[in-house]
Amino acid sequence: MIEALRDAMDVMLDRDPKVLIFGEDVGYFGGVFRCTAGLQKKYGEERVFDTPINESAIVGMAVGMAAQGMRPCVEVQFADYVFPAYDQITQEAARIRHRSNQMFSCPLVVRMPTGGGIFGGQTHSQSPESLFTHVAGLKVVLPSTPYDAKGLLIAAIEDPDPVIFLEPKRIYNGPFYGNHTGKSVTWASHPGGEVPEGHYSIPIGKADIRREGTAVTVLAYGTMVYVADAAVEQTGIDAEIIDLRSLLPLDVDTIRASVEKTGRCLVVHEATRTSGLGAELIAEVQESCFWHLHAPILRVTGWDAPYPHAAEWDYFPSPARITRALHQVMEA
Amino acid sequence: MIEALRDAMDVMLDRDPKVLIFGEDVGYFGGVFRCTAGLQKKYGEERVFDTPINESAIVGMAVGMAAQGMRPCVEVQFADYVFPAYDQITQEAARIRHRSNQMFSCPLVVRMPTGGGIFGGQTHSQSPESLFTHVAGLKVVLPSTPYDAKGLLIAAIEDPDPVIFLEPKRIYNGPFYGNHTGKSVTWASHPGGEVPEGHYSIPIGKADIRREGTAVTVLAYGTMVYVADAAVEQTGIDAEIIDLRSLLPLDVDTIRASVEKTGRCLVVHEATRTSGLGAELIAEVQESCFWHLHAPILRVTGWDAPYPHAAEWDYFPSPARITRALHQVMEA
C-alpha cells in the first residue's frame, strides 16, 4: 500500500504543479513509513519538503496555501499526533468554503497512518475517524487495498474540499487477517495489491462490497475488512462484507440495500466503542432498515480504554470476537 | 444558572484550598458570562486568575497542577474555542491515570458554555459533546437546571478524574422552550431554579426523568430538554422525557428501563447529526432494547453544517421539528 500511496502522489505531483507534499520527515528522508521516498529528489524541495514538528502549523500552512489555490497533501506522522491540528482542521479547513460563502475554499488532504497492530502503544495506534466524521465540511476516507489507496488518494487530492485520509498502517505491507502469530502476507500475492500505472481515481462516497452474501451484513473498513473476512471464513456464515472506504460521506444506499437483503448487521472497527463510527452506522441502519431487521445490530470494536502496548492483541478486535458476534447476530 | 455555577465554585474554593479557578477574563472581571464574578476578590489572585488566550496552555497548566494534587477548574470562554486544547484534554488529561498505572492522576474540570440560541454564529454556538464522549478517560456532564448545575459542578470538582463540563448558554438565565420570539422566562419562576445553599452534589452518571410517560422515550439534555417539553406539551403525547445530564458515562439503566416500557424512542440534540451523541444513544438503545422497539428510533438534531448566524432558528431543533418527529415515531 505504501508504494500505491507514493505512486498516487507521484502521479499528482507530475500532473498538477499546484500539488505540494510536506510534513515531518517527508522530504529528504521520504517519511518514517517511506510513503514519500524519492519524491523530493524527483520534484524538488519546493514541491516536497520537511516541516517543523508542529501539526497545527502544517495544516495551518496548508489551509493558507489551499485557499490561495494550491493543492497541499500533507502527512501527519501518526494519526495520534493530529490533535494539535484539530482546530485548524475542524474550525478552519472544514469551514472556509461555507463561512466565506464560497469566496474561498480549502482543497487539502491530510494523510495519516491509523490503527494498531504494530505494538505502538497508545500514541501510535489510535483510530480517530469518528472525531472527523462529526465535522461537517470534511470528507473522511480509509482504504483497505493498494488499489483503492491509490485511486482514493488521487480522488482526495483532486477533491475541491478538505479530505482526511486515514491509512491503516497494519496493512501497509500486506493484508492482515487478525492472526498476529501467523506468517505475514505481502500485497504481491493479493488481488487488491495490483495497482495500475498512471492516473485513475475512485469516487469518494462509494463503498465496496468485498464479499457478497445473504445472511448478515458486516460493515468494516481498513484492517478490519480482512479480520472480518477471516471470521466469516471460520464461521462459514454467508455474510456480505462491505468495505466502507468512505466514512464521510457514507454510502448509505449500498449499506441499506445490503441490510434490507440480509436483515442482520454487524459493525466492526478498531476505534474505541463509545461514539465511534459504529454508533453512526447503527443509527443510520436502524433508522433506514428498521422493518427489515431480524436482530439487534451489534458492534465489535476496540475497548473504551487507551490502546495498550503489551496487551495489544487483547485490545484489537480479533477474529474470535467477530466470530462470536456473528453467531450472536445470527442466533437472535 | 450562572449564579448556581458561581455558587458551586464558591463552595468548593471555600472548602478545599486545592481548588483553583482560571481562564480568560475569569479573574478580575469575573468571566464574559459573569460565572466567576466576585471570586477573585473573595479568594485572592492565587486562587482565581486570568490567563493568556491559549486554551491548550490553560488545560496544559491544569493537567500539571492536577497531577501535583491541585483541583483546577478552568473555563474555556466558549466551547468553540476548546479545540486548541483538544490534544491536552484527550491525549493527556484523559490518559495520565491509565498510562502511569495510577501513579499520577488528573482531577480537573474544564467548564465551557455550549450550544446556540444567542446569535453567536458558527464560533459561539457549537455543541462538541460527542467529540469528548468518544474519549475513554473523560467524563462529560451537561446540566439543564441551576439545581443540577451546582450539584454536578461540585461533583465534577470533587471527581478524581477529568470532567468536561458543558454549560448550555441559552439557558444561563432561564429555561428556553424553543420560541425565540416569545418572552424570556427567568429561573426565579422555575422549580429547577431553586438552588440550596452550601454543599451538595449530584452523582455523575445518573440521568433524570424529567417527565414520566408511557408512549415514547425522549432522550435530551441541556436546552433541548425544555424544547422537548414544549413539543410534548403541544402534541399531548404521553412522552417520558429523560434529561441525560451525564453524557459519559451514560445512565444506560434508566434509558433502557424507559424504552422497554414505552417501546419508542426519540433523541434530540443541537449538535451536528452525523456521529453526534444521538448516534451512540441509538446504538445503545437498539442493542439493549431491540425486542421492545415498535418503531425506528429517530433523531432531531442540528444540521450537518456550520451553525449560521442569521438563520440560527432554522438550524436550532425547533419544537415544530420535534413535534413532527414525535408524531412520526408514534405513527410507525
Added chain:
Amino acid sequence: MTETPKLTFPHPPARPDQSPDFSAIEVPEAGILDVPPLDLTSIDARPYANGMVRVLNDAGEAVGPWADYIADIDAEALLQGLRDMMTMRVIDQRLLNAQRQGKTSFYLQCTGEEAIGCGFQRQLSKGDMNFPTYRQQSLLIAAGYPLEVLMGQVYSNQLDPLEGRQLPVLHSSRDYGYFSISGNLGTQYIQAVGWAMANALSGDGTIAAAWIGDGATASNDFHSALLCASVYQPPVILNIVNNQWAISTYTGVASGMARTYAARARGYGVPALRVDGNDYLAVAAVSRWAVARTRAGHGPVAIEWFTYRVAAHSTSDDPSAYRPKDEALAWPLGDPITRLKDHLVLTGQWSEERHTQAEAQIRDEIIALQRKVEAEGTFVNPKPISPATIFKGVYAEMPPHLRRQRQEMGY
C-alpha cells in the same frame, strides 16, 4: 530578592477605582530611529524592536528619517488617509448605534486604531491578501470596499455577500484582499504564512499580511506563524496590534516579562519593529518599507503597532467594569485622527473649518447610505434568506446526506 517561589500576576496600571496611569509606558521621541536597509536582519533589528518608530512629534511636525522616507506622499494622499480614518470612525459610531437599536445582533469598533489599517492598506497592491481579525475593518475602508456591502454584512441582510452566515464584522472579500475571518483567535496567522508561501512558489509577486491582537499573540498559531516564517522566509508581514487590552485582560498577561511583542518575534529570528500606531505617518512609512522589503524577497517581517483600544471590546462588553473610565484620554499617544489633522493644519494643508465640514459631510453621506442599507433588512426587520442556504457551500457538491437533511427541512 525573594526567598521562596511565589507566583506573579501581571496587573494593569489602573483599575476602575483608580486614576489612569501610563507613567510606565516609555514614549521615545519622534524621529530618532533611522530607516534600516530593506534586508534588515533580526539581529540588527534590535533597536527597532525595543524602541518605537514615530514620525509626528508632539507639536504635530513630521520629523526624522522616516518622515523623509515618505516625503513624496502628497497632501492629497494624506487627506485621503484622514478621510479614511474619519469614515471609519463614523461607521463605527453608526453601527454601534444600530446595534443599540437592536438592528444588528452585534458590533465591534476599532476606535483609536484607525490609523493602522487605513495607513497600512494604502501601501498594499491589488492581489495582496490581508488575514485580518475582527478589528481590522479599517483595511476595507482604505481598500475602497463598498460601504453598503460592509454595512449589509453587519445587518446580515440582502446585501451581505455571506448571506448571514457570519457574525457581524467577520467580513470576507477576495477582491479587496480581506481573507475570511474566523471567530477563533489566531488561526489566520499561520494561514497567512501558507498563503505567502504559495505566493512565493507561484511567483506572482503578491504578498500576504497577517493581523493579530496583543492578547491573541498567546495563541499557538502565532507561534507557528513566526516559526514557519522564520524557516521558509515567505513574503509575509506579521502585524501585531497591541492595543493594551484583550477584553478585560491587560496586555501584561499576554506579554509576561517580554519587553515588547516585537522582541518576541525577534527571538524567532524574524526582524521586527515597534511603531506608534496612532501616528498615521509612522504607519504609512513603516508599512511602505515593510511592503517594499517583503515584495523584494527579503523574507518575513513583524510589526508591533502600539495603540490603545478606546472603545469597549464589543457590544457585549462594558469596560467600565475593569478599567478607569477615561483611560483613553490619558493615553500618551493621542488620537490618530486628531494627530493627523493637527499635522495637516500645521502644515497649511487643512484647516479646522474644513475638518468640521468634512466631518459633517461624511456623517451625512453615511447616514444616507445606512438608510438605504437598512431598507434591505435589519435584525428586527429581516428580509429572510431561504433556510436552505445553510446547506449551500458546506461542500462544493452537496453529498446525499445533506440533500436528505435539506428535504427533511422542507426544501
Added chain:
Amino acid sequence: MTETPKLTFPHPPARPDQSPDFSAIEVPEAGILDVPPLDLTSIDARPYANGMVRVLNDAGEAVGPWADYIADIDAEALLQGLRDMMTMRVIDQRLLNAQRQGKTSFYLQCTGEEAIGCGFQRQLSKGDMNFPTYRQQSLLIAAGYPLEVLMGQVYSNQLDPLEGRQLPVLHSSRDYGYFSISGNLGTQYIQAVGWAMANALSGDGTIAAAWIGDGATASNDFHSALLCASVYQPPVILNIVNNQWAISTYTGVASGMARTYAARARGYGVPALRVDGNDYLAVAAVSRWAVARTRAGHGPVAIEWFTYRVAAHSTSDDPSAYRPKDEALAWPLGDPITRLKDHLVLTGQWSEERHTQAEAQIRDEIIALQRKVEAEGTFVNPKPISPATIFKGVYAEMPPHLRRQRQEMGY
C-alpha cells in the same frame, strides 16, 4: 539581494554522500563566561543565550568562573557522575541488543547525551519533578532508579510498574521525580509549568524541570510553556536538548533563522543560557546554578543543552539514510564520557586502567541483572498480564460501561 520572494529550506551541513562538516558551528572557548547572579534577568542573559557555558577545555582542564562555582564537587562525586554515564551507556547498548533479538518491541538510546541527564539530576532534590521526553533515561540512572524496574519496563514484563501499558522507554516514577511520559511531543512542557505553579502555591519548596528536544521546540506546548512561565514566574527549569537532529530532520528546520533556542526563550522574557551538553562539569555547574536560582524564587530559566544525537533516533530508524555515517566522530564537542574521564585522569583522580576495569564491571553487573530481568518475561517469551488490566485505571472507579466491556472480554 533578492528581487523576488523565494522560499528557503534549511539544510544540514552534510548528507550521507558528503563528509561531515561542523565548520559552521562556533565553539566558544571554555571558561570565558562569568557566573551570573541568581536573579539574572532575560535582558542580562544575552551573552549566555548567544554564547555557550563550557568548563572543560580541550586539554581536559576545568577552567573559569563556572569551574570555581563547583570546586567543592569532590572526586567521589565526579566519579559517581562518570559511573552514572557509563551505566547509562551500557544499558543503552544492552537494551538495543535485546531489541535486535526481538526481546522487546522498541528501544531508544541517549548515547552522546548522557552528561545532560546524569549531571542535572544530581543537582535536584527529593520531591523535585522532571517532565522528561523519551530520551532522558539518564535522569533515572542518576536518581538511583532500580535498574531492574527500568529494564522491566522496556520488556513490558512482570517488573514493569506500568504493566505493559506504555511503549518501552516511556517510564514513569513519582518517587524518582520522573513524570509519566507522553508519546505526543511537547505536551509535558506546559504541564511542568502547571506543576511548578502548584509547587509555588503550596509552598513546598520543590521545583519542576521540563525537558524537550530541539525538534519539539516547534510544538505549541513549548510556546505555551515559555509564555506562561514568563507570565506567572513559577519555579521551573525549561531544558532544551539540542542534539542537532529530529529523526531525519536537521535542527535548522526547528530553529529557522533564530540564533539559538536559548535566544528564542529570551524573546519571551525568560532568562536563558546555552551550555556545552557534552561537558559534565558545565552541566553540573549550570544545573546547580539553575536549581539554586529557581528554588530561591527568581522565576523560570531556560537552558539549551548543546549536544549531538550519536545513535539512531530509535530502533525504527536508520540514520545512514540522511546523515554521514561518521558524523558523530566529527562532532566538535566530543564524547561526554571520554571528556570527563580524561579530566579525571589528568587531575590524577582516575586512570585508564581503572576506567577499563570499571567498564567491564559495570557491563558484567548489568548483564547479570538483565538475565534476571529477562526471566520475568520478554517480548518473545512473555509472562502475560491479564487482559483485564486494560480496563484498570481508565477511571479511578470503573463505570458500568467498562464493566460490561470487561465482561464481554470474558473477565
